[in-house]
Amino acid sequence: MAAAAVSAQAEDNAGPIKSSPAYAEVLLRKTELQAELESVLADYTEANPKMLDLRFELAALNKSLERIYAVRPSETGKLTLALGKLLVKKAALDTDLNRLQRSYSKDNVEVKRAKRKVEIFEASINEVLR
Numbered sequence: 001m002a003a004a005a006v007s008a009q010a011e012d013n014a015g016p017i018k019s020s021p022a023y024a025e026v027l028l029r030k031t032e033l034q035a036e037l038e039s040v041l042a043d044y045t046e047a048n049p050k051m052l053d054l055r056f057e058l059a060a061l062n063k064s065l066e067r068i069y070a071v072r073p074s075e076t077g078k079l080t081l082a083l084g085k086l087l088v089k090k091a092a093l094d095t096d097l098n099r100l101q102r103s104y105s106k107d108n109v110e111v112k113r114a115k116r117k118v119e120i121f122e123a124s125i126n127e128v129l130r
Helices: 002-018 021-040 049-069 073-078 081-103 109-129
Strands: none
Touching (some): 002 049, 021 049
16 A cells, blocks of 8 residues: 555656656657657667667666656756756767767777767756756
């Protein structure tokens, strides 16, 4: 019975989160990627770089959604469209970094540059969510 009460409370808390602009922005991008993944599933193997990128970005967006769900209901005002855009862009940058890391060493200039971009976006996201 207690588990059901906790679940009901989590559902109540999810309402303001699911109606936030940040959630909608991340969900939109996730939906676009899922649709693209479905459309290319028959054409590519799982080892294809396009498939690796799509799956990686989807996983990054799922992590972003977890971060959004972790926001306290009293702080849903932080879940702005700007935050959503930051999270979506960071997922794309994480995917770019992952792609570069599959091809180059960690000391490569392009890898370092991509890593720095990810760090900058992460810092901004953390500043908003603080």
